[in-house]
Amino acid sequence: MRRYLIAGNWKMNTNRDTAVSLAKSIADGSQAATGSVDVLVCPPFPYLIPVQDAASESQVTVGAQNCYFEEPGAFTGEVAAEMLADLGIQSVILGHSERRHVLGETDAIINRKVLKSLEKGLQVVLCVGELLEEREAEKTNDVLDEQMAGGLASVSAEQMANVVIAYEPVWAIGTGKTASPEQADSAHAHLRKWLESHYTSEIANGMRILYGGSVKPANAVELLSQENVDGALVGGASLTAENFVPIIEAGASLSK
Numbered sequence: 507m508r509r510y511l512i513a514g515n516w517k518m519n520t521n522r523d524t525a526v527s528l529a530k531s532i533a534d535g536s537q538a539a540t541g542s543v544d545v546l547v548c549p550p551f552p553y554l555i556p557v558q559d560a561a562s563e564s565q566v567t568v569g570a571q572n573c574y575f576e577e578p579g580a581f582t583g584e585v586a587a588e589m590l591a592d593l594g595i596q597s598v599i600l601g602h603s604e605r606r607h608v609l610g611e612t613d614a615i616i617n618r619k620v621l622k623s624l625e626k627g628l629q630v631v632l633c634v635g636e637l638l639e640e641r642e643a644e645k646t647n648d649v650l651d652e653q654m655a656g657g658l659a660s661v662s663a664e665q666m667a668n669v670v671i672a673y674e675p676v677w678a679i680g681t682g683k684t685a686s687p688e689q690a691d692s693a694h695a696h697l698r699k700w701l702e703s704h705y706t707s708e709i710a711n712g713m714r715i716l717y718g719g720s721v722k723p724a725n726a727v728e729l730l731s732q733e734n735v736d737g738a739l740v741g742g743a744s745l746t747a748e749n750f751v752p753i754i755e756a757g758a759s760l761s762k
């Protein structure tokens with residue numbers, strides 16, 4: 507049994523007022539659904555606490571979009587995993603393609619962040635996914651293998667209970683192009699097989715693998731119905747309750 511997780515990555519969007527009202531509308535709108543689906547929203551750092559307060563009466567949990575791999579210290583501008591844990595933040599997105607490709611994060615950096623976040627008790631949503639040219643060169647599975655091995659190096663079987671994988675083909679992020687349900691399921695099945703061969707079949711079967719890349723209300727049911735798709739990491743469509751709540755409801759209606 508894998509309970510669906512519908513996560514909203516707000517990226518560098520919203521301001522204090524819109525973040526709070528968005529969190530409240532999502533919390534209100536998803537009340538009935540949260541009995542059968544997990545809901546996570548990830549606002550920008552400055553709005554973590556206002557959003558956490560706004561969602562405090564609901565089942566909606568709050569996560570960060572990044573953190574640093576060092577203990578608190580002289581690292582100007584960075585936010586330690588320990589600080590997130592200290593605030594009661596439960597999850598952190600790591601390895602997002604924008605951090606890999608815009609901010610230059612390598613698998614080695616991502617791995618250090620994954621290990622530190624797990625050490626501090628955070629749930630890690632580890633993103634993996636190929637570029638368009640890699641897909642066209644039929645290298646998708648190789649890229650996924652490399653990102654999984656790199657990102658999860660030294661992560662123990664016990665720690666995997668606090669890991670969620672998000673498959674996000676880079677060519678489908680913010681482009682309006684969605685992977686077909688078959689493309690998504692086949693990548694997810696490959697990831698599950700990787701988990702089975704590097705951990706155990708129990709871990710592979712229990713692992714939630716989210717799909718991300720232009721998920722919207724119109725395609726949510728089709729994507730979420732795939733055998734190996736256990737939720738969604740939603741960017742643009744998580745910025746309004748009007749779009750995000752129906753995706754949450756789709757997850758609730760299909761809960762495995």
Ligand SMILES: O=C[C@H](O)COP(=O)(O)O
Nearest residue numbers: 515679680719720741742
């Ligand atoms: O983290 C979310 C992904 O980057 C997907 O973004 P998108 O739904 O705007 O395509």
